[in-house]
Amino acid sequence: MYTIWIVEDDIKIAELLKAHISKYGYQVGVVRDWNNLMEEFVEQQPHLVLMDVNLPQFDGFYWCRKIRSISNCPIIFLSARDGDMDQVMALEYGGDDYITKPFAYEVAMAKIKSQLRRVYGEYSQLNSNERTIVVEQLKLLPERLLLQMNNQEVSLSKKEADLLQLLMTHYPKVVSRTTLLEALWDDELFVDENTLSVNITRTRKKLEELNISHAIETVRGEGYKLKATWNKGDAI
Structure with missing residues (x-):
């Protein structure tokens, strides 16, 4: 399920x-x-952000730059500004599209x-540089934010994909919490230890959707490591 953030x-x-987008089966959040x-x-x-331009404190162009420092998720601007320069600025600052208000929901x-198709769906498969990371039949496609196992697949958030990529490329070694924090978040954004724990929990839940449990092991005082429990009868 894709998450749209407004x-x-x-x-x-x-x-x-939110009400209209939810009808199509998406998970929708509002700031x-x-x-x-x-x-x-x-x-x-989120997998995609809908961004207004006129916002409290800072405008949408500012927040678009901030998001781009840690994520490549699509950003679509929504604005009553219909000038060409506003649309140019939106794209220059990292936006992917621009919709002028008022607009039709369709x-x-x-x-x-x-x-979503371009970044995560069938169009993304045309990318010849697409990587595939495999550990004991568990397959991660980081550019498409997909995790696959036994003809099943689950969509990931960007952070979940990045976290799994680190654990899979270091398998079966332990990845320290410091390494994960430094790799997953921009230095200028303060992130506490609990934020990493929350993302670990969410990633475990995504693995459970593929009937895999206990695959991300907490190593006390060290960090986390990936265990191929799906090959050892430990799956749900």
């Missing part, structure tokens, strides 16, 4: 968008705390689906 200060518009927007982004780990959904 960064919009007009509560009515945000709630209407809650403008003072901790990046912390919310890290918590939500147009917004078409653009959302298009971006």
Whole structure:
């Protein structure tokens, strides 16, 4: 299930968008705390962001740059500004598309689906540089944010994919918490130990969707390591 995150200060518009997008089976979140927007982004780990331009404190262009420092997820701007320069700035600052308000929900959904296909779906398969990381039949496709096992697959957030990539490329060695924190988060963004623990828990749940349990082992005082429990009868 893809997660869409709405960064919009007009509560009515945000709630209407959330209700409409949810009808298509997506998980939808709306920004809650403008003072901790990046912390919310890290918590939500969305696959796509809908970003207004006129926002409290800082504009959407600023937040787009901040998100781009830690994530390549698609960002679609939503704005009442219809000037050419605003659209140029949106793309220059890392946006992927621009929708002018007022807009038809069908147009917004078409653009959302298009971006998801481009980054995570069938269009992304055309990327000749796509990598595949395999550990004991468990297959990670980091560019497509997919984890596959026994003809089943589950979608990952960017952080979940990055975390698994580190654990799989170091398998069967332990990866320290410090290494994970430094690799997964930008230096300018404060991230506490609990944030890593939350992402470990979420990644374990994604593995459980593939009927794999106890595969990410906590090594007390050291960090985490991947165990191929799916080959040892420890799966759910």
